[in-house]
Amino acid sequence: MPIKDISHREKFLAGGNVYLPHIIVIEKIIEETYDTRTFHFNFKDDNLREEFTFESGQFGEYSVFGVGEATFCISSSPTRRDHLEFAVKRAGKVTNALHRLSAGAEIGFRGPYGNSFPLDYLKGKNLVFVAGGIGLAPLRSLIWNAIDNRAQYENIDIIYGARSPADLCFQYDLDAWEKDKSVKMVTTIDHEHEGWQGRVGFVPQVLEQVAPAARNTAAIVCGPPVMIRFTFPVLEKLGFTPEQMITTLEKRMKCGIGKCGRCNIGDIYVCRDGPVFSFAQIKDFISGEY
Amino acid sequence: MSRKRQRTSYDKTMKKIKKKDIGNLLRQWQSDFAVFTPSRKSGTARMEEWDGQDTSFLEWYRNTVIPPKGNIFPNMEEMFSFHKDGEGYHLELPAQDEAKHLIFAIRPCDARALKIIDPVFQDAYEDNYYLTRRENTLLVGLGCTDPHESCFCTSLGISPGESGDVDLMLTDIGEEFSIEEVTEKGKELLARTEGLVEAAQPDELRTRESREAAAKKISRKLDTTNLKERLLSSFEDKEFWEKAAAKCISCGICTFLCPTCYCFDINDETSGGNGTRFRSWDSCSFSVYTKMPAENPREDKWQRVRQKVCHKYEFYPRLFDITACTGCGRCIRLCPVNWDITRVLESVPEETTAQKENRNAN
Numbered sequence: 001m002p003i004k005d006i007s008h009r010e011k012f013l014a015g016g017n018v019y020l021p022h023i024i025v026i027e028k029i030i031e032e033t034y035d036t037r038t039f040h041f042n043f044k045d046d047n048l049r050e051e052f053t054f055e056s057g058q059f060g061e062y063s064v065f066g067v068g069e070a071t072f073c074i075s076s077s078p079t080r081r082d083h084l085e086f087a088v089k090r091a092g093k094v095t096n097a098l099h100r101l102s103a104g105a106e107i108g109f110r111g112p113y114g115n116s117f118p119l120d121y122l123k124g125k126n127l128v129f130v131a132g133g134i135g136l137a138p139l140r141s142l143i144w145n146a147i148d149n150r151a152q153y154e155n156i157d158i159i160y161g162a163r164s165p166a167d168l169c170f171q172y173d174l175d176a177w178e179k180d181k182s183v184k185m186v187t188t189i190d191h192e193h194e195g196w197q198g199r200v201g202f203v204p205q206v207l208e209q210v211a212p213a214a215r216n217t218a219a220i221v222c223g224p225p226v227m228i229r230f231t232f233p234v235l236e237k238l239g240f241t242p243e244q245m246i247t248t249l250e251k252r253m254k255c256g257i258g259k260c261g262r263c264n265i266g267d268i269y270v271c272r273d274g275p276v277f278s279f280a281q282i283k284d285f286i287s288g289e290y
Numbered sequence: 291m292s293r294k295r296q297r298t299s300y301d302k303t304m305k306k307i308k309k310k311d312i313g314n315l316l317r318q319w320q321s322d323f324a325v326f327t328p329s330r331k332s333g334t335a336r337m338e339e340w341d342g343q344d345t346s347f348l349e350w351y352r353n354t355v356i357p358p359k360g361n362i363f364p365n366m367e368e369m370f371s372f373h374k375d376g377e378g379y380h381l382e383l384p385a386q387d388e389a390k391h392l393i394f395a396i397r398p399c400d401a402r403a404l405k406i407i408d409p410v411f412q413d414a415y416e417d418n419y420y421l422t423r424r425e426n427t428l429l430v431g432l433g434c435t436d437p438h439e440s441c442f443c444t445s446l447g448i449s450p451g452e453s454g455d456v457d458l459m460l461t462d463i464g465e466e467f468s469i470e471e472v473t474e475k476g477k478e479l480l481a482r483t484e485g486l487v488e489a490a491q492p493d494e495l496r497t498r499e500s501r502e503a504a505a506k507k508i509s510r511k512l513d514t515t516n517l518k519e520r521l522l523s524s525f526e527d528k529e530f531w532e533k534a535a536a537k538c539i540s541c542g543i544c545t546f547l548c549p550t551c552y553c554f555d556i557n558d559e560t561s562g563g564n565g566t567r568f569r570s571w572d573s574c575s576f577s578v579y580t581k582m583p584a585e586n587p588r589e590d591k592w593q594r595v596r597q598k599v600c601h602k603y604e605f606y607p608r609l610f611d612i613t614a615c616t617g618c619g620r621c622i623r624l625c626p627v628n629w630d631i632t633r634v635l636e637s638v639p640e641e642t643t644a645q646k647e648n649r650n651a652n
Contacts, residue, residue: 018415019369019556019567023379044378063567065372065379066560091583106378225585252582254556257415260572261553262580264601265587267608272414 018257021063021108022048027083028103032169035090036134037099038075040083044106054078055116056141057248057276061256062086062098063108070094071253073275074112075137077144087137087169113256114275117142117220117246126155128212130231132203132223133162136169138248138275139222143177150182157212161188161203161227165196186210204230207238214239221247232279242280249275249282304489304497305469305480312467313345314485316394323392323428326361328354337361337393351395352436355624357549358393358400359407362423365546366570369419369556373564386422395432395460398453399443399616403549404429405455409610410552428475431456432467434504440619442632444505445512448616451501463496470497512617512632520638521604527639528592534634535595537627542573544621544629545598550614553579574598599634 028040043049059073070092076085088098101107127146131139146153158177162168168187177185188199188206199206203223212219219240221231228247235245251263251270258272268274307315316325320342328347329338336356368384404424411417411424434450437443443450453459457476460467468489471477480486489497524530545551555572558565572579574597580588588594606614615631622630 017370017383017418019417019419019569020381020383023381063558065374065567066558066563066565068558069556069567089583106374108379108381250582251587252580254554258413259410259415259417259552259554260556260569261574262572264597264605267605 019110019255021061021069021110023106024084024109026101026103026105026107029101032087032171033167036087036169037090038085038087038170039098039101040076040085041107041109042083043109052084054084054112055119056145057116057138058112058114059138059256059271059275060086060109060111060113061253062094063110064094064097064101065108067097068094069108069110069254070098071256071271073138073141073248075141077141077148079145079148087134089134110256114271115273117248117276119145122146122218122220123152124216125153126212126217127153127157128217128219129156129158129160130203130207130219130221130223131158131160132227133167134169135223135227136160136173137222139220140170140173142220143173147180147183154216155212156183157186157210158183159186159188159203159207159210161190161201161206161223163190164193165189202230203227204234207231208234211238214241214244217244219245221245225250232283235279242283243278245279247277247279247282249277251275302471303477303480304471304494305486306463306466306489306493307469307486308466309348311485312348313343315483316340316345317342318483318485319392319394319479323390325392325394326358327394337396340394347395351432352434352438353397353400353618353620355547355620357403357547357618357620358396359403359549359552361391361393362404362427363407363411363420363552366568367419369567369569371564371566387426389426391423391427392430393427394430396429396456397434397618398431398450398455399441399448399618400549401429401431401453401455402446402448403616403618406550406610406612406614406616407552428479429456429458430476431459431472433459433461433501434507435462435500437504437507438619438623439510440622441508442510442512442617442619444508444617445510445514446613446615446617449501449505450508451504461497461500463493463500466493468493468497510617510619510632512635514613514635516640517635517638518604518607520640521600524638525596525600530637530639531592531596534599534637535592538575538591538595538629539627540575540577540591540594541626542575544625544631545573545575546571547620547624549616549618549620550602574601595634599631603635 023044024041025044026039026041030038032038054074059071061069061071063069072086074084075087088095090096090099129139129143174187177183188201190202192200219235221228249270253263253271254260256271258269263270319325325340326337327340328351331338335354337358370381370383372379372381411420431453437450457473459470459472471480553572554569556569558567575594577589580586588597602614
């Protein structure tokens, strides 16, 4: 996945300034879990609403004016353009401020930034999605993208886990994928829980049990760092090569465009060169830093 | 060899001015530019707008504490302001600073530093704040005559006496400064500057001697042989990095005062419903710099020191083909605990323990 030419994105620059956000309007807020919400939004500017394009895997910088900016992937699919979505887990200053907003609120958006999932590589392959917790947010953009172009892909497997039933995000998606006969969906929680009828076990373990065939398959992985670290060895055991394993990295970011410095690992800036990487690209990075 | 080099530089016009006339020269330039010179007005030596009088910096100035990067990339700067009314939020860019600036007496190391960090602000997305100010700023260099013990610019391919990174270059030739034009912009300025005298053959000779003398005064040398490779192979050598970081107190001063450190933070400030988004210098010396809700890739001090050193000497060269260090020595002489990057770099092992064992086994 080489660094893509991003010059075409200049048309989405507000006032020709890379740090000036566009105003977006929150249209709907979905309570995913006790600490996670999905925000549906649209651009205030009608032209931008029409023209704006992005690809699955890209992210934006979202501003609550007076509080600050934070980085979230665009969690909706570019195939569904009625509105855009991002999901936020309450953790710090900006995420808490976002959680205090109601529908109709105006916030700022810069983007889309970063590279995207390599659709050309994925087409014609079996897809195995492995996600944990809020890590499903970037993958669901690609999952819906693939489902909306179903004929272009072979089997689709989704393995999704969370700490407890209360931590499962995007329940409406999980339900839809359960029902979708063209998709194989496995949901799991870490530990036994009263009333939970489904599968129990950590995501990497469940992946090992499901044991998808590696042949002509790409695994797309996103979740907490600890889940990612344990998932790659399982995939290796199942015969996946590092090129077949794809993930999207999370780093603290401010500018989102390779300048402010903090998402640097080696000669890579996660915001500019990622966030999507194959395991082949990152396995020699400098362990412990991802 | 040197004849050819002389020819090239001496094809350009060289003029000279008496040291006591520098005030007149700066006053003349003030009609076209906001002129900045070394100043201790704030208590810390930095490039500040000249008061039209005081040229005493010519006596005390060796280099500024705060590098001139701060004139192009301020330690705090407004990015835009916002206010809310019945129709929602409105954003406004700050008034563009169209004023032409002239920085007088910038050292060759600090002029090179701007060249080094330019690509960050040009790359992919153009950073208007930096690039506009950079474009509007003319650099007039002044060669060193009294470098610090901590200076090691010559190890980074920089001469303390000459510079290709400024528009005009001044050299101390005794009672006078010679003035060499370096760029087209410098040439234009020189052509319309009054009160200068054409430099003669002996002045050119004295200029060369002064430059050579300055270079000889740089006594600190950094051996950069295989440095990138050594850093790459020692990246996982925790023991080495822990030792290298041992006395660092993570105060961040080496990064703030480094002329090539450019990391920044972005924050909002509000009063009432209105506010400002601004950016400020940040530092990889701080653990909060990379802190995420669940994890921090550089929680430990040794990881941050490693990041700083490797970014300058290994990652940045891989990205932009140039080392992000000028040997200005600020991080050495201004460090409160005498941490010394040249010592650290020189002690990076040629091969890791594992490689050594491997080699011995063969």
